[in-house]
Amino acid sequence: MAGSLMGVAIRVENLTKFYGGPTGTKALEDVDIAIEDCEFISIIGPSGCGKSTLLRILAGLHGFDTGSAAMFDEGVDAPRDDVGVVFQTANLLPWLTVDKNLTLALEIRRGKAAAEAADVGAMVEMLNLKGFEDKYPHELSGGMKHRVAIGQALMQNPRVLLMDEPFGALDALTRDRLNIELLRLWQRDRKTVVLITHSISEAVLLSDRVLVLSERPGRLIADLKIDLPRPRDPSITRDMPAFGDHVVELSRIMGVV
Numbered sequence: 001m002a003g004s005l006m007g008v009a010i011r012v013e014n015l016t017k018f019y020g021g022p023t024g025t026k027a028l029e030d031v032d033i034a035i036e037d038c039e040f041i042s043i044i045g046p047s048g049c050g051k052s053t054l055l056r057i058l059a060g061l062h063g064f065d066t067g068s069a070a071m072f073d074e075g076v077d078a079p080r081d082d083v084g085v086v087f088q089t090a091n092l093l094p095w096l097t098v099d100k101n102l103t104l105a106l107e108i109r110r111g112k113a114a115a116e117a118a119d120v121g122a123m124v125e126m127l128n129l130k131g132f133e134d135k136y137p138h139e140l141s142g143g144m145k146h147r148v149a150i151g152q153a154l155m156q157n158p159r160v161l162l163m164d165e166p167f168g169a170l171d172a173l174t175r176d177r178l179n180i181e182l183l184r185l186w187q188r189d190r191k192t193v194v195l196i197t198h199s200i201s202e203a204v205l206l207s208d209r210v211l212v213l214s215e216r217p218g219r220l221i222a223d224l225k226i227d228l229p230r231p232r233d234p235s236i237t238r239d240m241p242a243f244g245d246h247v248v249e250l251s252r253i254m255g256v257v
């Protein structure tokens, strides 16, 4: 497993979360997860099972009722500077151009000098947005906006990247391309990544481990190690028998075959 000697980055123990108090909606129940530093984890599960809730708790955006959530041995109770978050919807500022949107979070968190020193050109290139640096969000396609949102998080060079279904709204080709870029980036920089996805094959392609949550209230029902060699190339990895085996196993766990 990647980073097996590097220690635990994220530890969640007996985590339970209600919306609206103990008589309200129970979103998560007794969730236990340990994620190693530099590990790539995907979380899958039925719609409404609590995946986004878990990610928001890890991002320090939601509280919880019982149990604990820690990042690098510190309790999570607020957003951290070394954690980048990418949400389902790209929340770009409409009055800023692509390159200004890309450095916005960096500027807010680390100051103007850090934003000016950042290599925006390399990020624009990586996101396949060359020629759109000076465009405003309303001039971009939905997929392009998502790419900028992912770029915003990556610009901060975070230690941990939390991604909530970031590719869900993208066309298949763009999604493939971003998967390849994400693999390349992760192989180069080895961040801890937690990805929420509805795509079993995407989870298998990208991850060291895939965690499966049950129907709400989300409980951890499977923790599958993905035994596929790295570096991974989608066109080669998807043809490996082990890839198909993992997809079938997860589909069975999810009850979709």
Ligand SMILES: Nc1ncnc2c1ncn2[C@@H]1O[C@H](COP(=O)(O)OP(=O)(O)OP(=O)(O)O)[C@@H](O)[C@H]1O
Pocket (backbone or CB within 6 Å): 019, 020, 025, 026, 027, 045, 046, 047, 048, 049, 050, 051, 052, 053, 054, 216
């Ligand atoms: N702010 C909120 N207030 C009340 N209930 C909420 C809130 N956010 C989420 N919930 C409820 O908590 C449960 C888990 O929601 P969550 O968004 O975490 O699920 P999810 O697995 O990410 O879903 P999806 O895959 O459809 O995005 C759902 O029943 C949802 O209705």
